[in-house]
Structure formats: structure tokens, C-alpha cells
Amino acid sequence: MKLAAEADGAVRGEAAVPGDKSCSHRALILGAMADGATRITGLLESEDVLATARAIASFGIAIDRDGDRAWTLRGGPWGSPPGPVDCGNSGTAARLLIGAIAGMEGRRATVTGDSSLRSRPMGRVTLPLERMGARFIGSDRLPLTVEGARLGGIAHRNEPPSAQVKSAILIAGLGTSAPVSVIEPVASRDHSEIMLGELGCDIMVDEGKAGRTITLGRSRKLQGCELAIGADPSSAAFPLLAAAIVPGSDVLVRGMLVNPLRTGFYEVLEEMGADIELTNERIVGGEILADVRIRHQALRACQVGAARIPAMVDEIPALAVACAFADGESLIEGLAELRVKESDRLGAIIAGLTACGVVAAVDGDSLRIFGRASVRGNASILTRGDHRIAMAFLVLGLAAQGPVEVDEAEMIGTSFPGFVDTMQRLGANIG
Ligand SMILES: O=C(O)C1=C[C@@H](OP(=O)(O)O)[C@@H](O)[C@H](O)C1
Numbered sequence: 018m019k020l021a022a023e024a025d026g027a028v029r030g031e032a033a034v035p036g037d038k039s040c041s042h043r044a045l046i047l048g049a050m051a052d053g054a055t056r057i058t059g060l061l062e063s064e065d066v067l068a069t070a071r072a073i074a075s076f077g078i079a080i081d082r083d084g085d086r087a088w089t090l091r092g093g094p095w096g097s098p099p100g101p102v103d104c105g106n107s108g109t110a111a112r113l114l115i116g117a118i119a120g121m122e123g124r125r126a127t128v129t130g131d132s133s134l135r136s137r138p139m140g141r142v143t144l145p146l147e148r149m150g151a152r153f154i155g156s157d158r159l160p161l162t163v164e165g166a167r168l169g170g171i172a173h174r175n176e177p178p179s180a181q182v183k184s185a186i187l188i189a190g191l192g193t194s195a196p197v198s199v200i201e202p203v204a205s206r207d208h209s210e211i212m213l214g215e216l217g218c219d220i221m222v223d224e225g226k227a228g229r230t231i232t233l234g235r236s237r238k239l240q241g242c243e244l245a246i247g248a249d250p251s252s253a254a255f256p257l258l259a260a261a262i263v264p265g266s267d268v269l270v271r272g273m274l275v276n277p278l279r280t281g282f283y284e285v286l287e288e289m290g291a292d293i294e295l296t297n298e299r300i301v302g303g304e305i306l307a308d309v310r311i312r313h314q315a316l317r318a319c320q321v322g323a324a325r326i327p328a329m330v331d332e333i334p335a336l337a338v339a340c341a342f343a344d345g346e347s348l349i350e351g352l353a354e355l356r357v358k359e360s361d362r363l364g365a366i367i368a369g370l371t372a373c374g375v376v377a378a379v380d381g382d383s384l385r386i387f388g389r390a391s392v393r394g395n396a397s398i399l400t401r402g403d404h405r406i407a408m409a410f411l412v413l414g415l416a417a418q419g420p421v422e423v424d425e426a427e428m429i430g431t432s433f434p435g436f437v438d439t440m441q442r443l444g445a446n447i448g
């Protein structure tokens with residue numbers, strides 16, 4: 018399905034943004050490993066998260082969704098699934114589930130996914146898990162068979178920073194009493210640490226000179242609880258980007274997760290001159306939520322060093338679009354990881370910006386973008402089956418001189434079902 022976006026005045030109003038994807042995967046997996054019931058509100062009902070829900074159900078865990086869209090899991094010992102566990106398009110589902118199965122003695126499962134996921138590296142999780150004693154049949158790519166085992170300990174240096182790798186190790190470590198720690202010279206998102214604490218796991222985080230060290234403590238038993246998930250800052254980035262680049266716009270997202278390890282995009286936007294207001298900050302389930310409002314204002318170019326990327330790794334397509342409309346030359350460094358996401362995002366960003374008449378270049382793993390207030394657009398974008406590329410270029414189309422079309426839009430449902438509706442309600446001309 019193709020979609021197109023065209024400038025048609027300001028976007029204004031309250032954007033409905035669904036629950037955070039990272040927290041949703043973790044709530045399902047950790048809830049399924051806990052004793053007793055876990056009730057989850059605000060769960061993201063997107064393709065990626067539903068793949069995790071189906072996977073968990075295939076291990077024999079009871080999952081129900083009630084009329085209020087609350088999900089209840091009855092955690093407990095996992096069985097073995099009747100067939101391959103299909104993680105669809107989701108790297109987080111695959112890598113976290115591999116960690117979970119690896120630490121369950123006697124369980125065996127084959128994990129697979131769609132063609133994009135089958136091309137993404139898995140050695141980053143299987144190698145450290147093998148050092149803990151985990152057993153795999155397969156290579157660096159899915160499908161992989163995981164044979165659960167009684168694991169030993171590990172002290173893993175998380176480089177390059179990856180929350181999926183850290184989480185796989187911590188989740189695998191729940192099944193052992195051996196020492197398990199992850200050392201992060203540069204911090205990655207810490208939702209696993211926070212949620213494990215909420216579920217009663219003994220977990221220590223030490224911020225030292227060498228970075229963060231996360232250590233599992235003696236009591237690693239999880240107890241079911243109530244989990245409430247805030248709006249996803251990676252999805253909110255698109256309506257809020259529209260507010261930042263379309264003259265006259267004013268968009269509000271309520272209850273957004275503003276965990277500082279996720280808000281890099283918003284910090285850079287603010288440095289670029291965006292008018293961002295945070296109100297109603299509160300702590301829910303150990304995570305900080307706030308209402309976030311952006312009003313249009315002219316942007317200037319930015320400089321972003323590599324150490325800041327983990328806090329905005331999924332927002333680089335959105336940031337690149339902001340840079341296209343910002344006055345001057347922007348430089349974003351340390352983007353090697355973008356090559357192994359749902360698509361080669363660095364390649365897709367450059368190709369898309371160039372097609373829209375924006376001067377941009379990749380130099381090693383850095384991105385240079387020469388921005389101006391007026392962008393041509395008038396382009397047809399190859400999304401390479403990547404949801405974030407599709408959404409970023411549709412938003413570009415809302416502020417460009419000519420329309421922007423994307424070749425495939427179905428994949429938007431992996432992270433942001435309702436994106437088109439949400440944008441149309443703000444007055445955006447997307448369809
Ligand atoms: O742990 C997570 O939920 C995620 C971690 C990031 O991946 P890496 O761990 O590969 O950096 C991010 O890109 C992904 O969308 C979600």
C-alpha cells in the first residue's frame with residue numbers, strides 16, 4: 018500500500034500516541050516469567066509486540082486481553098512451543114526471547130522472523146550467552162535453535178551499547194544464581210532494569226567513572242504486579258516532528274515516556290531552537306512520564322556526537338528530517354548501528370533526502386545534512402520495508418513544496434498502528 022503526504026497548513030491538537038514498544042515487549046516477557054498474575058495497561062498493540070504475545074502464548078503462558086484493553090498474564094514455568102517462534106519484524110522480540118529461553122533448562126525452541134529480521138545479526142546476543150553456558154544450533158542469523166541450560170555467570174562489556182543485548186543477558190541471568198553483570202561505558206535504555214526492580218528482582222545499578230554497572234542480586238524471583246506503560250517517545254517523535262517543521266503547528270502528546278535514556282531526539286530538537294514544553298511530570302512504575310508540547314519555530318543545524326546516539330537511536334530518521342529544514346550544516350556521528358536495523362537506515366535516509374532535493378552525505382558512520390527552510394519534496398521514497406523510514410518521509414512531505422509518496426506503508430503497523438489516523442486528526446494531509 019502506497020501513502021502520500023502533502024503540505025496543507027499547520028498540524029494542531031492532541032496526538033494519540035500508543036504505548037512504548039520497548040516497555041511492552043519487556044512487560045510481556047518478564048510478566049510471563051513472574052510468579053502469579055501481571056496486569057499490563059497501555060500495552061502497545063502493534064505487530065512487533067503482538068509477535069511477542071503470540072510467542073509467549075506458544076510457550077503455554079495464559080494471556081488475556083479484557084474490554085479495557087488491559088492484558089493479564091499468568092506467569093510460571095514455560096513449556097516448549099509446538100513449532101518455530103516467529104518474531105516477525107522485531108529485533109527486540111527475537112533477542113530478548115533468545116535470552117529468556119537460553120536460561121531455562123530443558124526448554125528448546127527455534128526462533129525465526131521475516132526476511133528483514135533473518136538478515137540481522139544475532140551473534141551479539143548468542144556469543145555472550147554462550148559464555149554463560151547457553152547452547153545454540155545455528156549461526157549469526159535466524160533461524161536459530163536455543164537449548165535452554167543451567168547457566169553460569171558473566172561480566173559483559175556492552176559495546177557497542179545495545180539495550181537488547183543487555184536485556185538478553187539479564188533475562189537469561191534470572192535462572193542462575195551465578196554473578197551476572199553488564200558494564201556500560203555508554204548507557205543504553207534501562208527499561209529492563211527498571212521493570213525487573215518493579216517485579217521484585219534484586220538488581221543494582223552503579224554509576225561509576227567507567228560507566229554504569231548493572232548487577233543481578235541474590236533474589237532473582239519475579240512476582241507478578243500491575244504495569245502501566247507510557248506513550249512511546251519513538252512514535253511520538255513523528256507528530257512532534259511535524260509540529261517542529263510545519264509553520265504554525267502546535268502538537269501535544271500526553272503521558273509520554275521521558276526516561277532520559279530515550280529523550281535524545283527531543284534534547285537535540287531543543288538545541289536546534291524548537292519550542293518544547295514539558296508539563297505534568299510524574300513517575301509511573303519507576304518510569305518518568307510527562308505531557309510534551311511542541312510549537313513550530315525556525316530550526317538551526319545541530320552537531321550530535323556518537324555518545325549521544327543510544328538515547329535517540331530509533332529517532333535518527335526523524336532527526337534527519339528535522340535537519341533538512343534547519344538552517345545550516347548538521348553533523349550526526351556514530352551511526353554504524355543504523356546499518357543493521359529493519360533496513361540499512363543510513364542508506365535509506367540518504368537516498369530519501371536526496372530524492373527530496375536535500376543535500377546530504379554519509380562519511381563513514383556520520384551523516385551530514387545541509388538544511389534550508391524550504392525543501393522541494395516531489396519524490397517517491399523507497400522505504401525498504403522500514404516503518405520509521407516511511408513515517409519520517411511522510412512527515413517531511415507535510416512541510417515540503419511538493420508531495421512525498423512512500424512505496425509501502427503496511428510496516429508502520431509494526432510500531433505505530435493508527436499513525437495515519439493520528440496525523441489526519443491533527444489536520445495532516447496524509448492518505
Ligand atoms: O531494547 C530495546 O527495546 C531496543 C533497543 C534498541 O536496539 P539495540 O539494542 O540494537 O540498540 C532499539 O533500536 C530498538 O528499537 C529497541
Ligand SMILES: C=C(OP(=O)(O)O)C(=O)O
Pocket residue numbers: 106107108109110331358359405432
Ligand atoms: C530498531 C527497531 O526495533 P527492533 O530492533 O525491535 O526491530 C525500531 O523499532 O526502530
